[in-house]
Amino acid sequence: MNRITSLIMQASVAMSMALFIAPSADAQAKKLRIGVEGAYPPFSEIDTSGNLKGFDIDITNALCAQMKRDCELVQLSFDGMIPALQSRKIDAVIASMSITDERRKAVEFSNKYYKTPARFVVKAGSKLELTPAGLKGKRVGVQRSTTHDRYIADTYKDAKIVRYTKQDEVFLDLASGRLDAAFLDSIAADIGFLKKPAGKGFAFAGPEIEDRKYFGDGAGVALRKSDTALRDEFNAAIAALRSNGTYKKIQDKYFDFDVYGSAPVAAGATAPAAAKPAASKK
Amino acid sequence: MFNFEIVIDSLPELAQAGWVTLQLLGVSLLAGLVVALPLGIARASDRRWLAWPVWCFTYVMRGTPMLVQLFLIYYGLAQFEFVRESMLWPWFSSAWFCALLAFTLNTGAYTAEIIAGAIRATPAGEVEAARSLGMSAWRVMSRIVLPSAMRRALPAYSNEVIMMLHGTSLASTVTIVDLTGAARELNARTYLPFESFLAVALIYLVLTFALVGLFRLAERRWLRHLGPRQTQPAAVGLAPSGAT
Structure with a gap:
């Protein structure tokens, strides 16, 4: 009896010690926790054996190797990424954001x-007119809190916007006919849906849309406002991957064109951290 | 530190979402009760062929999470071509119908068990007395067993109603913007999860209190016979002024 009690005591003391020590050890090793999605093929998905894979995942691993950082990938839903970042559950988001x-x-x-x-x-051969009038009352599926969500909400005010937590769910409902159209990233649509059996009988409609106001400057690594040093580290690593050929090697696994897009983003695009417009928010 | 302005600003949306939640709750409870009453009577029956199928149904519905049931109905059924081609597809393609169906079946199963339990708890003497007066089985059920069983079921049923109120939050997983769905969208728009979810938590809390209050009123009315007697014991023998 006594031995058991003392054993439990020792165990609990050891555990609480571990709890106290862990954060300081972490500060030394600087293990980066990176939020990834795992439901956004081909950028981020889970393979049949339960492992994360995709362009975002490969880029994440390559960035971590380049930065010589120990990284831990944390799978989260997209609308939980920024809250998780702000509550320090993760240190960076690499989720096609x-x-x-x-x-x-x-x-x-x-x-x-x-x-x-x-x-x-849309469904192949659909006569849907992609104008605010044409989509009036039509069910348009988007992934919640994405740039596509915002764009549709502002541009097609009379459309019935149906919001999903995961892109996969949009595909499911598009295939089953619950949606009249889906609006999303063209590559995610092409490789995640149209080139798969489920996407048979569906096709792109309308032009490619690149409204900077909504879609911004491409996908980047999201970090906390205060982590400017980490941002510079990531920027250097991205540039290094571009120049040393690693980026191309990863990209060729998934795409037959350059997903980096045309002109590289201007250096000034990352606004100085001093200007903190979000200060009023929190 | 906290920003509750965004909550105030989105009060109209939250009110709209609260109405959606109440509709989901009201319709599924009503339909669930309609399903549960015959099932509960069958479940409490001595006849195996009547009781056993209901046992199977409630066992399955109570043995699986409501989220899984909802996904099976909403995403699962839509997988099959013959479902999408069928006459029922206009219904099954609607998230509302799927959610209401899942909620109704779920609460129907739980409520059937509550009713069956209350029926089984009927004192045998009451039933025997009714029989000896020559009442038919149907009369015994409708005049003696059910009126008292439904009363006895009230406290347990009030729990089920509150569980269902919280259960309706699952509707947000199939694109319905109920209270929880509204909180998710508020969170997605503002990146303020604490404020967003706290606001709807408070609304759920208020709704729960209102439901608890309603059931207290109902219990006071229909379960009065179980409470302490209202007579004044002093009046029985001691007080000389006891006029009656």
């Missing part, structure tokens, strides 16, 4: 690591 002015109010961004346009997907 577009660099927009709106998000810049809340978080810091690295330079872009890829940029692709947005597009509508």
Whole structure:
């Protein structure tokens, strides 16, 4: 009896010690916790054996190797990324998150690591007119709190916007006919849906849309406002991957074109950390 | 530190979402009760062929999470071509219908068990007395068993109603903007999860209190016979002024 009690005591003391020690040890090793999505093919998905894979995941691993950092990937839903970042559950987000002015109010961004346009997907042969009048009352599926969500909400005010937590769910409901159209990243649509059996009978509609106001400057690594040193580290690593050929090697695994997009983002795009428009928010 | 302005600003949306939650709750409870009453009577029956299928149904519905049931109905059924081609598709393509169906079946199963339990708890003497007066089985059920069983079921049912109120939050996983859905969108727009979810938590709390109050009123009315007697014991023998 006594031995058991003392054992429990020792165990609990050891555990509480571990709890106290862990954060300081962490500060030394600087293990980076990176939020990834795992439900946004081909950028981020889970393979049949339960492992994360995709362009975002490979880029994340390459960035970590380049920065010589120990990284831990944390799988989160997209609308939980920025809250998790702000509550310090994670240190960075690499989840195809577009660099927009709106998000810049809340978080810091690295330079872009890829940029692709947005597009509508509809049933092949659909006569749907992609105008505010044509989409009036039509059900348009978007992933919640994405740039695509904002764009549709502002541009097609009379459309019935149906919001999903995951892109996969948009595909499911588009395929089953619950949606008249989906609006999303063209690459995610092409590889995640149209080129798969589920996407048979569906097609792109309308032009590629690259409205900077909504879609920003491409996808970047999101960080806390205060972590400017980490941002510079990521920027250097992205530039290094671009120049040493690692980026191309990763990209060729998934795409037959350059997803980095045309002109590289201007250096001034990462606003100085001193200007903190989000200060009023929190 | 906190920013509750965004909550105030979005009060109209939250009110709209609260109405959606109440509609989901009201319709599924009503439909669930309609389903549960015959099922509960069958479940409490001595006839195996009547009781057993209901046992199977309630076992499955109570043995699986409501979220899984909802996903099976909403995403699962939509997978099959013959469902999408069928006449029922206009209903099954609607998130509302799927959510209401899942909620109704779920609460129907729980309520059936509550009713069955209350029926089984009927004192055998009451039933025997009714029989000896020559009442038919149907009369015994409608005049003696059910009126008292439904009363006895009230406290347990009030729990079920509150569980269902919280259960309706699952509707937000199939694109319905109920209270929880509204909180998610508020959070997505503002990146203020604490304020967003706290606001709807408070609304759920108020709704729960209102429901608890309603059930207290109902219990006071229909379960009065179980409470302490209202007579003044002093009046029985001691007081000389006891006029009656």
